[in-house]
Amino acid sequence: MKFQLYQPQAIHELGNRKNQEDSIYPVKGEATADDRLFLVCDGMGGHDKGEVASAAICKGMSEAMKEMMTDHSIIQDEQFESALTKAYDSLDAADEAHEGKMGSTMTFLCLHKGGCMVAHIGDSRIYHLRPQTNEVLYRSRDHSLVQQLYELGEISYNEMSTSPRKNIILKAMQPYQDERVKATIVHITDIREGDYFYLCSDGMLEEMEDDELMDIMKAGTTDEEKAQELIRRTVGNADNHSAYLIRIKAVEHEEGDENLVNDEEEERRKSKALNDQNKNEAWDMGNDSDHQSTRMVAASSSKKKGKTGLIILAALLLIGIAVAAVLLLGGKKDTTTPNEDEESNATENISDMLHMEKDADMEESEEDQIPSAKPYLEKKAEDKNSPVEPDMLPESKPIIIQEQGGNAEDGSAKKSVD
DSSP states (O other): OEEEEOOOEEEEEOOSOSSOOEEEESOTTOOOTTOOEEEEEEEESSTTTHHHHHHHHHHHHHHHHHHHOOTTOOOOHHHHHHHHHHHHHHHHHHOTTOOOOOEEOEEEEEEETTEEEEEEESSOEEEEEEGGGTEEEEEOOOOBHHHHHHHTTSSOHHHHTTOTTTTOBSOOBOSSOSSOOOOEEEEEOOOOTTOEEEEEOGGGGTTOOHHHHHHHHHSSSOHHHHHHHHHHHTTTOSSOEEEEEEEEEEEEOOTTGGGSOOOHHHHHHHOHHHHOSOTTSSOOOTTOHHHHHSOOHHHHHHHHHHHHHHHHHHHHHHHHHHHHHHHHTTTOGGGHHHHHHHHHHHHHHHHHHHHHHHHHHHTSOGGGSOOOSHHHHHHHHHOTTSOOOGGGSSSSOOBOOOSSOOOTTSSOOOOOOO
16 A cells, blocks of 8 residues: 655644643644644643653654664554554653653654554644545544543543543553553555545644534645644644644555455444534433444443343342242242252242352453542542552553642643743
8 A cells, every 4th residue: 555645734832831841743834745744742740741752752652663664564563562662761860860751742643555554642633534425434542531531431522521520541652661652553454546644643632523623624725724724723722722734645556455454444433522412411322223233331331230230130020930940839838949949940040040140241352441540539539639559540640730839749731821
């Protein structure tokens, strides 16, 4: 698979901040239509911290990837992981004081012979858009607390943007970590002429919903004008806002392309945000076929409750039958053994049903489940200033990013507002 691109459009705005903590690759003004690697990183940790972290990651990852990429190479996950390791090494080296407090999100896009590889850590986002059919084909799922609460059905889609916890992220790249956070990787091969890829920091999303983003992409304007409109929509944001807008000019398919891995359809099916029809309400599966096919924890919990009720009812009926048999045949010595057998069979049937429920629950893959935020919320209720212990969140160490306040000694990374 070979690609031709239009001139990529870079956005790297300061916003209402005194310093720029975002970094992008290629640096603004240096991208060309020949580039195939793009990065957007949103730094955290305040002045002389966030910008150092994001720049170190962009530098380390881009240098490592350029060594691997050729016109005829297919980038494998192992190669990406190797580049990510080198980016972490660069981040460690940049933290000369060994404080481990700064950090950054990371979004990554690489167009190569095998299609497009996208990856992310944190709440900076990646989109694959097809304006000609008005489709959001892919939208990365933020590694954030509000995203987790939304997917658990505890808040609505619209409440995510107004929640006081919207700046708390559950994954980020930080130096000197005992266990380095891994990225979510997705492979995309359904790429057509006119498609857009959009990498952006969360500052670009403060005043921008998916339908508004699509309206801009569908407008009969140049890519330069689209980028300027995106900047105009976010000009009043409190945060830095950075992005890369990449439009596909042409795709040339080659022999063997039909065997390439494509994760996008499955990711779209699992994306609650792309399937939610009632964004003012907490998740409701309803009767919609797309919702029924999406395996979310909230739906799974509801189904489990239903199964448990049916099992209890069936168990009571079986016990009732066994007791009735004992009463009807009581006093007859020759029926003692059969009655005991019936009670034993009833017990075995109940046990079997309970095992069936357990087995059915275990069929859900760990990848589709979202770890519960309850332990985190309980910890915060006990001590709002305490950092969360790593083992309280199954998938990753929490990174507490708050707009204001916070104690610099609590070990958590914070987005500062100067």
